Amino acid sequence: MWALALALPLVLPRHTLIINEIAIVALFALALDLILGYTGIVSLGHAAFFGMGAYSAALFAKLVMPDPLLGLLVGIAAAGALGAVCSATILRGTDLTRLMVTLGVGLILMELANKLDWLTGGADGLQGVVMGPLLGKFEFDLSGQTAAWYSMTVLLLVFVAARRLVHSPFGATLKAIRDNRLRAMAIGIPVNSRLAVVYTIAAAAAGAAGALLAQTTGFASLDVFEFHRSADVMLILVIGGVGWLYGGVAGAVVFKLMQDFLSSITPQYWTFWIGLFLVVLVLVGRERLIRPWTWWSNVSKGGSA
Amino acid sequence: MNTPGTTAHDTVLSAQGLVMRFGGITATNNVTLDLKRGARHALIGPNGAGKTTLINLLTGVLQPTAGRVVLEGQDITTLAPHQRVRRGMVRTFQINQLFDTLTPLETLAMVVAQQQDLGGSWWQALGSSTRVTARCEQLLEQFHLTSVMSQETRVLAYGKRRLLEIAIALACEPRVLLLDEPVAGVPAGEREELLQTVAALPADVSILLIEHDMDLVFSFSRSMTVLVNGTVLTEGSPEKIANDSRVKAVYLGHGDEINDAMEGLAHG
Numbered sequence: 001m002w003a004l005a006l007a008l009p010l011v012l013p014r015h016t017l018i019i020n021e022i023a024i025v026a027l028f029a030l031a032l033d034l035i036l037g038y039t040g041i042v043s044l045g046h047a048a049f050f051g052m053g054a055y056s057a058a059l060f061a062k063l064v065m066p067d068p069l070l071g072l073l074v075g076i077a078a079a080g081a082l083g084a085v086c087s088a089t090i091l092r093g094t095d096l097t098r099l100m101v102t103l104g105v106g107l108i109l110m111e112l113a114n115k116l117d118w119l120t121g122g123a124d125g126l127q128g129v130v131m132g133p134l135l136g137k138f139e140f141d142l143s144g145q146t147a148a149w150y151s152m153t154v155l156l157l158v159f160v161a162a163r164r165l166v167h168s169p170f171g172a173t174l175k176a177i178r179d180n181r182l183r184a185m186a187i188g189i190p191v192n193s194r195l196a197v198v199y200t201i202a203a204a205a206a207g208a209a210g211a212l213l214a215q216t217t218g219f220a221s222l223d224v225f226e227f228h229r230s231a232d233v234m235l236i237l238v239i240g241g242v243g244w245l246y247g248g249v250a251g252a253v254v255f256k257l258m259q260d261f262l263s264s265i266t267p268q269y270w271t272f273w274i275g276l277f278l279v280v281l282v283l284v285g286r287e288r289l290i291r292p293w294t295w296w297s298n299v300s301k302g303g304s305a
Numbered sequence: 306m307n308t309p310g311t312t313a314h315d316t317v318l319s320a321q322g323l324v325m326r327f328g329g330i331t332a333t334n335n336v337t338l339d340l341k342r343g344a345r346h347a348l349i350g351p352n353g354a355g356k357t358t359l360i361n362l363l364t365g366v367l368q369p370t371a372g373r374v375v376l377e378g379q380d381i382t383t384l385a386p387h388q389r390v391r392r393g394m395v396r397t398f399q400i401n402q403l404f405d406t407l408t409p410l411e412t413l414a415m416v417v418a419q420q421q422d423l424g425g426s427w428w429q430a431l432g433s434s435t436r437v438t439a440r441c442e443q444l445l446e447q448f449h450l451t452s453v454m455s456q457e458t459r460v461l462a463y464g465k466r467r468l469l470e471i472a473i474a475l476a477c478e479p480r481v482l483l484l485d486e487p488v489a490g491v492p493a494g495e496r497e498e499l500l501q502t503v504a505a506l507p508a509d510v511s512i513l514l515i516e517h518d519m520d521l522v523f524s525f526s527r528s529m530t531v532l533v534n535g536t537v538l539t540e541g542s543p544e545k546i547a548n549d550s551r552v553k554a555v556y557l558g559h560g561d562e563i564n565d566a567m568e569g570l571a572h573g
Contacts (some may be wrong), residue, residue: 169418170427176404183402187416188390
């Protein structure tokens with residue numbers, strides 16, 4: 001399946017832009033799933049780390065050197081460091097307080113990027129980010145093939161690492177914390193340090209997604225910190241399913257294609273259809289929605305299963 | 306169970322002068338309690354006697370206003386709950402505290418891996434360590450969970466969930482195990498399996514049992530402490546407690562229950 005995905009830019013050269021976008025959003029969703037799906041930490045501000053990765057990578061390319069891989073590492077490190085600091089804010093409180101705290105952190109960072117215009121370009125964004133060739137060989141061309149492969153490869157690598165993580169003893173202790181924090185503590189799991197570590201990892205992965213966006217579009221603007229990014233990525237997880245790594249990828253594909261398709265037929269009102277789709281999805285349930293043949297079967301039978 | 310020649314080393318867990326005040330209320334008032342190695346010690350007392358507060362003080366959920374908790378000769382009063390678990394003090398809960406979306410196998414593998422210091426490793430799979438899987442098999446067998454090991458915990462029968470509750474605690478390899486009403490709410494049909502399993506817990510684990518069920522208390526324990534209004538009323542052998550008029554007074558209306566249980570002990 002991954003081989004097929006990696007072949008896509010070659011098969012559909014005219015759609016490399018959207019393939020690149022999907023890969024980036026999927027990576028972002030994967031990052032959020034690590035804390036939301038596997039650890040039970042709700043966040044409405046994960047764009048903070050996405051944006052941090054984007055600006056760090058863009059600034060690195062502009063001020064230090066244009067190598068994309070080093071820039072990616074810088075983006076990951078910066079977002080990870082920010083995540084480590086912010087993890088202190090999510091250790092206590094309820095889901096509602098976490099929603100507010102994460103939302104607040106996202107807003108603070110957006111305003112910082114806006115205010116520090118000598119560094120970030122403020123509301124105009126950071127323009128003129130020129131990337132060097134990948135591995136010194138592959139130029140980021142206009143067709144976007146290199147960009148799509150680059151993003152997809154990073155997605156694949158992070159996916160594989162995340163897969164190992166969630167199936168490891170570490171991942172199992174995260175699920176234990178999600179299911180029952182009191183008992184997790186009572187069997188000797190250092191809950192706070194686990195939360196800090198996974199929050200840092202999830203922030204770093206979101207930073208990778210942000211860095212990819214900045215590098216492949218040659219641009220970083222305040223949009224990367226916007227609330228709608230945090231909300232979109234949560235929608236993607238709801239569409240694809242939380243606590244299941246392919247959920248983020250599947251959700252990203254469905255969400256992006258739907259957005260692309262709907263906005264091409266109704267540029268102004270496409271969010272209406274996305275909204276309608278969400279309402280139906282949540283009320284009917286994902287399982288039933290993708291199995292049309294169960295729609296007219298006995299509800300009580302299907303409902304109790 | 307004092308035998309000639311016992312020394313301080315035979316005391317595994319010791320609560321020394323514990324005091325806990327919530328505002329103006331004193332929930333625990335100068336409680337001192339020693340648990341001997343391999344003990345089967347019951348903590349009884351009417352509702353509101355402060356049993357739960359005492360458990361929370363021992364496990365570190367609450368910090369005492371005064372007093373010390375000593376485990377294996379080391380003062381652990383200031384340690385966090387998970388650090389006390391690492392040193393061998395583990396509890397079960399009166400109301401099941403399980404991991405609903407994990408199966409019993411996953412749950413125990415997770416606990417055993419954590420116990421074997423693998424909890425922080427993230428690259429190899431949970432089941433890849435043979436030490437972990439071997440211990441899991443043992444525990445599943447011991448707690449009659451093998452037949453349901455691959456079902457999600459939330460769909461298990463209550464008795465099985467109760468067994469898993471204790472299995473999780475034992476998977477932490479405790480030196481001291483605090484059992485908080487292990488048979489509470491278990492239907493009659495599933496009770497026997499649970500009682501046998503509790504009776505067959507490893508002899509080298511020191512157990513403090515908090516229980517209302519007098520049958521279990523008197524059949525299981527070899528020594529007892531009676532807690533009333535946050536203070537130790539008396540302690541001693543089951544025979545001594547059962548014949549203590551003050552205890553009977555405290556359990557007014559339940560005195561018959563104790564006598565019945567004693568009767569059973571004498572004839573059984």
